[in-house]
Amino acid sequence: MQIGIIGLQTSGKTTIFNALTHGHAETSAGGGEKDANRGVAHVPDNRIDFLVNIHHPKKTTYASVEFTDVAGLAKGSGKEKGFSSRFLGDLRDMEALLIAVRIFKSDSVPHPEGAVDPARDLDAVMTELILADMTVIEKRLPRIDESWKKQVDKRKELDKEKESLKRFLEALNNDQPIISIDPTSEEINLYIRPYGLLSGKQMLCAANVSDLTDQDELDALAKLQEAADRWKMPVVPINAQLEHDLLEFPPEEWDVYFQESGMDGPARGKVIQESYRILKQHSFLTCGPDEVRAWTIPVGMKAQLAAGKIHSDIERGFIRAEVIAFQDWKQYGSEDEVKKAGKFRLEGKEYVVQDGDVINFRFSV
Numbered sequence: 001m002q003i004g005i006i007g008l009q010t011s012g013k014t015t016i017f018n019a020l021t022h023g024h025a026e027t028s029a030g031g032g033e034k035d036a037n038r039g040v041a042h043v044p045d046n047r048i049d050f051l052v053n054i055h056h057p058k059k060t061t062y063a064s065v066e067f068t069d070v071a072g073l074a075k076g077s078g079k080e081k082g083f084s085s086r087f088l089g090d091l092r093d094m095e096a097l098l099i100a101v102r103i104f105k106s107d108s109v110p111h112p113e114g115a116v117d118p119a120r121d122l123d124a125v126m127t128e129l130i131l132a133d134m135t136v137i138e139k140r141l142p143r144i145d146e147s148w149k150k151q152v153d154k155r156k157e158l159d160k161e162k163e164s165l166k167r168f169l170e171a172l173n174n175d176q177p178i179i180s181i182d183p184t185s186e187e188i189n190l191y192i193r194p195y196g197l198l199s200g201k202q203m204l205c206a207a208n209v210s211d212l213t214d215q216d217e218l219d220a221l222a223k224l225q226e227a228a229d230r231w232k233m234p235v236v237p238i239n240a241q242l243e244h245d246l247l248e249f250p251p252e253e254w255d256v257y258f259q260e261s262g263m264d265g266p267a268r269g270k271v272i273q274e275s276y277r278i279l280k281q282h283s284f285l286t287c288g289p290d291e292v293r294a295w296t297i298p299v300g301m302k303a304q305l306a307a308g309k310i311h312s313d314i315e316r317g318f319i320r321a322e323v324i325a326f327q328d329w330k331q332y333g334s335e336d337e338v339k340k341a342g343k344f345r346l347e348g349k350e351y352v353v354q355d356g357d358v359i360n361f362r363f364s365v
Helices: 013-021 046-055 085-091 118-150 152-173 185-195 215-230 240-248 251-260 268-278 303-310 312-316 326-332 335-340
Strands: 002-007 037-042 059-061 064-069 096-102 202-208 235-238 281-286 291-298 318-325 345-347 357-363
Touching: 002 013, 002 085, 002 118, 013 037, 013 064, 013 096, 013 202, 013 240, 013 268, 046 281, 046 291, 046 326, 096 118, 096 268, 118 152, 118 185, 118 215, 152 185, 202 215, 202 268, 215 235, 235 268, 240 251, 268 281, 291 303, 303 312, 303 318, 303 357, 312 318, 312 357, 318 326, 326 335, 326 357
Parallel strands: 002 064, 002 096, 059 291, 096 202, 202 235, 281 357
Antiparallel strands: 037 064, 281 291, 318 345, 318 357
16 A cells, blocks of 8 residues: 655654654655655554464565655645646555644744644645645646547547546535545546546545643644544544654553653554555455465455465466454464364355455465
8 A cells, every 4th residue: 555645844744754664754844845755664463463473484574555755735835836746746656645734832843824723734735635636627628628629539538537527626616625526446547646636535634743641732633633524534643753752762661651642552553554444455364384474455355356466376276265264263273273163264256355364275277
């Protein structure tokens, strides 16, 4: 999965990027053009840890999420001329956007608006996305009409595109992001990604806090949640600076620092879990003496296609899937005990893979 991190200047989005990826990208209060920061976060998964303790494999592979941190947004940038090609290029292939919104207070990093107001800032980011998408579509529609006159053989495709873009534009004119009207997978692949229509991507909000024992921050978080609810967007509080700083400390010392700041632990796993949820993804597992591994697939994927995530030959020569639900693995402790309990299953190519299924694929090519 690929997640783009965006936010207004001074929102702390690069610090969030560092906390999520355990990176060390240089932070700056400025905006403008800059090289995107890219990093990978391994998905915490207790199921993998459990299977590793059983199999002691040569290799352990967790699922991963790639995060891309781009330049900070300035108010008005979407309306004036749309986002730059560089900005859009960095985000074009992202499957979702993580919107960093500032709640933390800092005298050394003043807010450009003079005061911290996370609900206002989230609305400002969404407005910039909507206005920028309107600019792209309004430029594209006349070109479709021109092409329609010249390219007779493509009129069917052009009519289809125009219908979709006009549907998008109607939502945008009503101050709604494109994602709110449930674009089809075809629309996502043909128009939203190629044209960089950012409001057509799934979104979640990272509330960048510093001390949730502070009533002012708690009140600000509640107001941000109200704003996010209007945009139908989940919110995950994260103390990004603390989470990044604690990487220099032994993990057994982390709890006391999180408790002192009003957090129940690192937010890294929660951000990733929400990313999986909004993108409708989950994982199946494979295990053995060579490797224990998590494989990320869309919810609803059938066994034969899931086999192709491992190798195309396994999909092509699929015979059956030997399936054990992870909870059965955990309860009975071994494959032999699972079989004795009658929980070992043989499934065909039409079987819909469930989250946490431990699968061994049988195939012949």
